[in-house]
Amino acid sequence: MKRNKNILLPSTNDINCLRNYLDERIKNHFEDLNIIFSKKSWTKLGGALLVALQLFNRRRVGEIERVKIQDFLQYKNIDHNEDNVSVAINNENYVRFLIRGKRGRGVPVLVDKYKLTCLKTFLKYRRKAGVPQKNPYLFGIEGANDTQHLEAGRLLHKYAHLCGAKNPERLKGTELRKHFATKCSTMDLEDIEVKDIADYMGHHRNIHLEHYRMPIVSKDIRMSRLLEKAQGVENGNKSKNICSERDSLQFSDEKNEDSFSSNTAEASYSTPKSKGKRKSWGAKEKQDVSKHAELYLKHFESPTISFCASIVDKCPSLKNRTPKSVKAFIMNEIKKQKLQILKPNLKKSRRGVKKYWTTEEKQKIMELFEKNLKNRKLPSLAMCKTAIAENNVLKDRTPEMIKAYLHNNMKKCNV
Incomplete structure (x- = not known):
């Protein structure tokens, strides 16, 4: 008989902590990229978007990091003609596109409207970042070959340790998928909904039930009530109290695990802010x-x-x-x-050593731009550029320098 090994799933609090951290990173890098292009900001924006998509959609690492541009560009708004009003309102915030999952299955990826804008910007600067035109991947990067891309697993590990999660080692691809499946099992979903979840996850319903849903301790403890009755325990109230007490303890433990980080954080910085003089840092x-x-x-x-x-x-x-x-x-x-x-x-x-004009340079400028000086009309930068190209004497000068020299000369003549 094959037993399930002991797998520790990430807490909801840690997942939320990572999500908030990624949202902040995406916002900052997106703003930086809109101010001025930087390959570093571009790469960091792509990395944060990649992990955010994996975290939200609970996709396999290999699936999400190899999303193809052609698949992404076929995204569609989710149908607004939805019978369920609450679902329709929620769907307006997302777009959907299909990617290749395990064994060729088509699996969906959902993207909210803000991240969609960020992904389009990321794609826009792709050529500037040196990504080969032949690279088919949305998260493609410059590299030794045309199929180089950002690595979701490595980036997830990095951000999990940077976000301040209590147990960063649990924030892994498979564990996140198991967490989602296990969380759904506590919701008493109908069979058709379980099938929909299995299809979304990209595996068979039986695989979903047997391998992805982890056993829940509180459910097992509730079985003690039935086991006691089967043994002929007469004091029903006693057994009921014991069971309810155990259930509440288990619930308390689970709640504490999820809220531990936030409680600690609140306790550590909830001190009232003093309005004294600002103290300079030593x-x-x-x-x-x-x-x-x-x-x-x-x-x-x-x-x-x-x-x-x-x-x-x-x-x-x-x-x-x-x-x-x-x-x-x-x-x-x-x-x-x-x-x-x-x-x-x-x-x-600009505060470098000032280079004075030589006699040869002055003579050459006077010779070339004699007509301009006579008519008191400055030459264009293109004319100055041509003069530099055709005269070796002026090779250390820029068109702006020549124009400034002529302007100063005209001012002197006025005086």
């Missing part, structure tokens, strides 16, 4: 935060409040800081780094 404080948040600073990732609370607890130098202020400090450091990459300090480059 060298030791900066050093401690930078050391513990090194991974977040390196990857430009936003830390969770619970993570910042853990830094405050670990470092005595931060005893006068709140988790919120630590997060603000980290985000400001990330902002500074982004500005250095995306918008270099132009003033610095």
Whole structure:
């Protein structure tokens, strides 16, 4: 007889924590990409979108990372002529497209309207990011061959550890699929609904029931009532009380597991905000935060409040800081780094060593643009560019420099 091995499923709280984290990443990278194109922002947006689609749709890693562009572009709005009004209203927020599942089955992928916009933007900058035109995948990237793509499994592992989940090691592809199937089994669904779920998951109904739905402890404990009756236990009230007590304990345990992270976080940063003078950050404080948040600073990732609370607890130098202020400090450091990459300090480059005009350069400009000086009309940049190309003396000058020199010369003549 084959027994199921002990598999620990992720808690709903951890899944929610990851979802919120991904939504924040998508929003930030999408905004960055709309300001100025950066390959780093483009790749990070694609990674966050890939994992978000996998998390919501509970698709297999291989299926979701190999979504083809042609499949995505065939997305359709879900039919509005739905008898059930509540379902129809909910469906308006999503589009649907089919991808190839296991054994050639067509399985659906649902995408909300905001992520659809983000995916279109991601696709728009594909060529700028150096992705080969022959690469068929939606999440294709530049690489050694034409079929390189982002890896959902590796990215899920990375984001699971960055989001502040209590048990990040449980946030895996198969475990997330099992979690969904097990959660559905607690809803007392009808047979036709179970079949629909199995079809959506992309496997046979029997596989869904036998391998994906994990046994629920609270249901097994309820069986004690029937077992006691079968043994002829007369005191029905006693057995009922025992069962209900066990059930409530089990429910309490499950609830605690799901809400543990949020309760801890609330306890750690629910202190009232003081309206005193802003205290500047000391060298030791900066050093401690930078050391513990090194991974977040390196990857430009936003830390969770619970993570910042853990830094405050670990470092005595931060005893006068709140988790919120630590997060603000980290985000400001990330902002500074982004500005250095995306918008270099132009003033610095302009304050280089000034190169004076040589006699040869001056003579050549006067010769070439004598007519312009006489008519007091500046030449176009195209004319200046041609002059540089045809005269080796001016090779170290730009069209803007020549135009500025002529403009200054005309001003001197006016005086």
